[in-house]
């Protein structure tokens with residue numbers, strides 16, 4: 507499905523209910539499969555969460571998790587400890603290019619039996635569930651935090667708990683902290699200090715209902731809309747000031763871009779402030795990699811130079827996001843230089859109009875570019891990709907007054 511999007515008036519106003527965080531939801535689903543006492547409210551309606559939920563309920567031998575990185579990584583650890591169960595865990599063509607050896611090696615150190623079905627280091631995996639015999643492991647922490655979260659989630663189900671030693675620079679740290687906070691809310695004890703994580707063993711937990719906060723990465727697209735609008739007031743529910751999600755950083759990042767956030771009664775209201783356009787925005791996004799596309803596109807739309815660093819993990823996500831950003835921003839007339847882990851953007855005063863943005867099977871390409879329609883008409887290719895994290899996105903745009911039409 508290709509969409510033509512227009513936000514002609516430049517005015518965006520309305521209230522939206524945003525679905526639960528997919529990161530929180532997917533952690534809770536794994537914990538719930540291990541501890542049935544856990545109940546979950548406001549679960550994400552994203553494809554990634556539905557795919558994980560289906561996988562956990564399935565008794566099939568082959569389980570396909572499509573594009574969902576967290577499902578792939580979390581289920582690898584989960585099935586490694588399901589004694590007597592054998593599964594082949596596979597995914598989309600892109601998933602078969604996303605590395606997993608760091609996690610497989612760590613699980614093997616603990617005694618797991620996992621084999622590569624095709625290419626060494628990549629899904630699909632054949633996993634024979636068994637009792638893991640060790641409880642201490644060393645993991646490289648500079649490629650994806652999801653490997654570490656996966657180990658933490660099963661840690662309390664190992665007889666002696668789990669000690670994880672992190673090796674190298676730690677990437678996406680807020681996601682590791684989120685895992686620990688959610689585990690603690692479920693009654694599991696653990697610590698994360700320096701380069702060491704400890705998870706205490708637990709046979710069962712007390713009955714608990716956990717309320718998933720709405721998704722801050724999804725909220726970022728509305729920050730971008732407010733920044734690019736002429737006039738705006740958008741309220742989003744349900745959000746908390748004390749969030750587990752690192753992407754809450756978006757509220758501070760968009761302040762100098764003219765977006766003010768107020769918290770009231772479980773919702774945030776984003777409004778436009780008078781602001782002096784910065785000449786350059788410099789950010790290290792090592793802790794919030796999923797915000798990179800949103801921010802780069804906002805800066806392009808506002809005509810602000812930006813230098814984003816800490817983006818090493820973007821190369822191995824749904825697509826090579828640095829390359830995809832460069833391709834699409836340059837189609838609009840901007841200039842983008844990329845390295846292995848950074849992006850430098852020089853915008854242009856008169857972007858080309860009516861360009862079709864390609865989305866590379868990456869929800870965040872469609873989500874991040876759509877707000878530009880407040881500046882000029884835009885086309886988004888394969889717009890259905892948004893369902894990976896935000897199935898209701900196009901309807902939300904319509905609710906805010908955008909014209910969104912299939913062509």
Ligand SMILES: O=C(O)C1=C[C@@H](OP(=O)(O)O)[C@@H](O)[C@H](O)C1
Nearest residue numbers: 529576650651652678681795819
């Ligand atoms: O643990 C999680 O829920 C996630 C961790 C991050 O991945 P990396 O740790 O691979 O950067 C993030 O990009 C992804 O969208 C979700």
Ligand SMILES: C=C(OP(=O)(O)O)C(=O)O
Nearest residue numbers: 573574575576796823824
């Ligand atoms: C990187 C993402 O997801 P995952 O790694 O879980 O596929 C994302 O949602 O931006």
